[in-house]
Amino acid sequence: MGWVLRLVETGTEGAGRDVDVMKIDPGRDLGEISDLGLTLSEAKQLLGRVQQEIVAAQARDHAVLRPQCPSCGRGCHVKDWQHHVVATLFGAVTVRLPRFRCVGCGHNATGITWPSHCRSTPELDQMRAHLSALMPFRVAAGMLSHLLPVTAGLSPETLRGHTLKIGERLRAVAPAVEQAPEVSSITLTTDSTFIRSRDDGERHLEVRVGNVETATGGRQVFGAVAKSETDIAALIRRSLDAVGRTARTTVTAFTDGCAGLQSILADAGIAQPPIADWFHIAMRLQHAKLAASGLSTDEPGRMAAKTVIVTEVERLHWRIWNGKAKDAQITFDRIRKVMHVYKSERGHQTRGVASRKLWHALHEIDSYLRGQSARLVNYAERYRAGLRVGTSVTEGTANFLVNRRMNKSQQMRWSRRGADLLLQVRCAVYNGALGSGIGQQFEPLGCSGAELALAA
Numbered sequence: 456m457g458w459v460l461r462l463v464e465t466g467t468e469g470a471g472r473d474v475d476v477m478k479i480d481p482g483r484d485l486g487e488i489s490d491l492g493l494t495l496s497e498a499k500q501l502l503g504r505v506q507q508e509i510v511a512a513q514a515r516d517h518a519v520l521r522p523q524c525p526s527c528g529r530g531c532h533v534k535d536w537q538h539h540v541v542a543t544l545f546g547a548v549t550v551r552l553p554r555f556r557c558v559g560c561g562h563n564a565t566g567i568t569w570p571s572h573c574r575s576t577p578e579l580d581q582m583r584a585h586l587s588a589l590m591p592f593r594v595a596a597g598m599l600s601h602l603l604p605v606t607a608g609l610s611p612e613t614l615r616g617h618t619l620k621i622g623e624r625l626r627a628v629a630p631a632v633e634q635a636p637e638v639s640s641i642t643l644t645t646d647s648t649f650i651r652s653r654d655d656g657e658r659h660l661e662v663r664v665g666n667v668e669t670a671t672g673g674r675q676v677f678g679a680v681a682k683s684e685t686d687i688a689a690l691i692r693r694s695l696d697a698v699g700r701t702a703r704t705t706v707t708a709f710t711d712g713c714a715g716l717q718s719i720l721a722d723a724g725i726a727q728p729p730i731a732d733w734f735h736i737a738m739r740l741q742h743a744k745l746a747a748s749g750l751s752t753d754e755p756g757r758m759a760a761k762t763v764i765v766t767e768v769e770r771l772h773w774r775i776w777n778g779k780a781k782d783a784q785i786t787f788d789r790i791r792k793v794m795h796v797y798k799s800e801r802g803h804q805t806r807g808v809a810s811r812k813l814w815h816a817l818h819e820i821d822s823y824l825r826g827q828s829a830r831l832v833n834y835a836e837r838y839r840a841g842l843r844v845g846t847s848v849t850e851g852t853a854n855f856l857v858n859r860r861m862n863k864s865q866q867m868r869w870s871r872r873g874a875d876l877l878l879q880v881r882c883a884v885y886n887g888a889l890g891s892g893i894g895q896q897f898e899p900l901g902c903s904g905a906e907l908a909l910a911a
């Protein structure tokens with residue numbers, strides 16, 4: 456048994472015309488599971504040939520058209536023919552297309568709306584950018600050629616070029632996102648992270664990322680490399696509009712400690728000063744609690760000191776949660792008073808010693824509280840009122856937007872422009888604003904205040 460795949464043209468004009476696309480080999484019996492259905496290589500061949508035939512038919516139809524002159528409205532005749540080689544998702548195709556000239560005024564027309572230097576279809580461009588946003592250029596190229604009969608434009612350098620071009624377009628023109636209905640409140644979080652720079656003189660590039668969320672599940676992410684051409688304040692405004700911000704919407708912003716982010720928020724028109732994200736505070740408290748619980752109790756003096764310290768760290772948590780961070784000094788003083796019993800532990804070999812870790816963690820909290828004092832609020836009160844106290848996805852945003860693709864290996868080094876444009880594509884992918892939308896990659900939005908309070 457064998458088959459011939461035949462395309463038959465339908466409709467009044469082409470009725471009956473058919474063409475054999477491909478012979479499919481006989482000799483597959485189901486005795487072997489590997490003989491079940493088509494193989495990948497057959498499928499790629501089939502797609503490539505069907506594409507060739509469809510394009511050939513399109514070109515035939517196009518060749519008989521005689522457009523009207525766009526300037527005087529009279530008829531055109533064929534001036535000459537031109538070959539176009541265009542890369543598609545299903546292989547490169549060659550089309551021979553007429554160029555027209557008006558019989559009246561001599562105006563030239565092409566009958567196509569795409570520029571004659573166009574070398575690839577938008578779908579292929581988007582697919583290359585989409586995959587490159589999710590994985591290294593080399594891997595994306597390999598995956599495309601493995602699965603599809605794409606033949607041209609698959610070097611990592613070409614993929615990079617195409618991807619950055621799409622990034623540039625995204626930066627210039629906001630991707631068309633469906634306008635969301637008005638929302639009463641939006642939570643906005645921003646954070647920053649670092650990637651390795653490939654430029655001399657600069658080891659790292661700062662990357663600012665964030666997301667906006669509504670109670671109804673609307674969400675958009677944004678990001679930009681600091682000092683790049685991307686205006687992150689404009690991105691923030693765009694994101695807020697996309698999830699339904701109006702003049703009546705309350706926007707509550709959360710940030711980590713970075714001062715740069717605060718001025719960006721002001722630029723984006725967010726009048727209310729941002730709140731220090733509880734998530735960041737809770738993480739630091741967690742470090743201190745772990746260190747305190749690991750303190751040794753090998754002497755009676757240390758047993759007593761540990762009890763005091765564990766209690767005080769809990770109290771510190773309570774104070775910050777309840778908006779009494781300025782009383783944190785009382786905790787630090789009380790701990791300092793009993794810490795001397797651990798002094799002998801902190802000799803030359805200080806790494807990994809719990810008392811050392813505790814000291815370090817407390818120092819971190821102290822300097823964080825000093826830096827953020829203006830932005831700390833009564834988290835308990837907000838929480839009881841059903842308001843957000845932060846969002847654990849802040850850290851996650853930096854992770855999935857930047858680190859997973861751009862920090863994965865130590866060898867990855869980025870130019871400011873390249874990193875920024877790739878980030879624009881990544882954001883568009885996650886926002887579902889690029890092409891076919893292989894699917895949003897967000898973690899589920901399950902992070903309620905209750906969870907945060909528990910984590911705290």
Ligand SMILES: [Zn+2]
Nearest residue numbers: 524527557560
């Ligand atoms: Zn004319």
